[in-house]
Amino acid sequence: MIPAGGIGSRLWPLSRAGAPKFLHDLTGSGQTLLRDTWDRLAPVSGEQRIMVVTGRAHRAAVEAQLPTLADQNVVLESDPRESSAAIGLAAAILSRREPGVIIGSFAADHVITDQTGFRHCVEEAVVAARADYIATIGIKPSGPSVGFGYIHAGEPLNCAGAPHALTVSEFVEKPDARTAERYLASGNYLWNAGMFIARAERLLEELALSQPELAAGVIELAEAWDTSRRGMVVDAVWPNLTKIAIDYSVAEPAAAAGRLAVVPGDFDWDDVGDFASIARLHSGGRKSNLAILGADARVLADSSSGIVVSEGGRTIALIGVDDIVVVDTPDALLVTTGANAQKVKSVVDALRLSGRGDVL
């Protein structure tokens, strides 16, 4: 299943409420991140076994991107309720349709180019899930990132068919730079890429332990889902579900109880969390390059480095600016630096507070 939610505020003004991150081509692949995700998952599960959970407003765009997505596999949220509700509902629906099913949840807006490496990890995670673990795939850090959460891996799981799987001692939040360096040096920490693989019932049990009302809510929704009562029950139940990330409701408690397993992923991965990350993806890691996004970009630049996103069709000239981030859209313009890329979210907050919601 693909939870396709979240605007990607750190990518404003490219990402908007009406055109969230997963509907953009941020890698230069020529297609949206959502479509990239679909193409990555289809060989693993088959197209007919991919479910997408997204907002009502994005239904048409999602279906246009994924023309072979089965009708019954589109789950529409009337309003965003965070990942526990989205993934929990998908788990509850799928477990009713196919008891014992193993599900995997993969974000709609991450980047992975090594399809084979990804697939091998999923296969091991599925084995761990069959052995009743909540399984995750943790990415081997390529540097001391402070932009990701970390998974502290422990002893080998000793699970036949999943030779690389490890136990998890804890999930940890985004660290400071010094802690990140320590994590990297230790070799025992992996990036949390938000991928979870489990038997649907197992995931719901774990959710019920920490969030019993939320678990009961998604089960109630699932019971009505494939019936004529769906709309009525959604209206009654969905708006009252607790908003909580699945990391807190399922992953952390399962880790604490020794029921979480991690398969270390030795493939490239990026959550494309901010413009510095996009610049990195496009420049092949070289700091001196200027990345240019936008099919009709007309950019004139000298020694400038950083990233230009051009969606306005205008001529853009850059002179002598380093590590620059310029995002040019028809109604809003952002100018910042890679070093400040994480602060973009604060602009979105400020625009909301100052009544400038028309550009959000």
Next chain:
Amino acid sequence: MIPAGGIGSRLWPLSRAGAPKFLHDLTGSGQTLLRDTWDRLAPVSGEQRIMVVTGRAHRAAVEAQLPTLADQNVVLESDPRESSAAIGLAAAILSRREPGVIIGSFAADHVITDQTGFRHCVEEAVVAARADYIATIGIKPSGPSVGFGYIHAGEPLNCAGAPHALTVSEFVEKPDARTAERYLASGNYLWNAGMFIARAERLLEELALSQPELAAGVIELAEAWDTSRRGMVVDAVWPNLTKIAIDYSVAEPAAAAGRLAVVPGDFDWDDVGDFASIARLHSGGRKSNLAILGADARVLADSSSGIVVSEGGRTIALIGVDDIVVVDTPDALLVTTGANAQKVKSVVDALRLSGRGDVL
């Protein structure tokens, strides 16, 4: 007379062929630089004695800015021929209309706020002009600028009625930083602000010495100017006039021959030559300030410093960029720094060479 020519390439994309620098409000005065210039000169000469030399394309805009400009005082250039042709033609026309007249030439796009200081200097320059000097007003440097040409002043002129006037030993081009420091320390160098005051005939004589064909050309034009033959003679003569700045054709040779006088101007002056200069004008000299131009500017900025020019009506967000220059217009966007502001002209050259003349 006001030569209102020159696009102001260093102010692209604000300044364009169709909307040159003198038609913009760059100071926040609420009116264009051209109108500011008019308001500065009208008390000196009287409105009926101001002539404007401008391109045909700008006639309507100039007349809209200066509704009391007399018809006979509008001189239209069919194509730009540099300042010697523009000022020489004005001198020739005015000398025919009023033999012995003293003329002064003042750029349409410079900034002076101290009207009284300016006027006192003009009065002394007129006295020197009556004594048959080519007179100029040189600005006392407020810093070691490398953006201006310099006038090397010599001994007092000893001219009754012009107590501050000095002889000029030479005109010098824009210096490098070290030379500029030396000029400043010596106290003998003044900024060349392109102001020239002289008897019209004297100026034409001086022009004839260095550029005899050019001088003959403007005199031929002037003889036909107030007759029905004007159009015919303009078509025949104007396109063949040598393009040369008046600094080279008149000021330098006159200085070398001891016929140039300078009145030191102890008033604020700026040629608003680039965006760093505009930022300086708006920030009151403080480097930490962000200057914002544009009536409908909607700018959200944190600690950023520099200048934003907003002509596109869009929301502009700046995060953590120092000394930044952002110029946002409907069809073109410039991002650079104050330190690189002089390089903007190279963008204009590059756009012309690359066939992107539509945004020039």
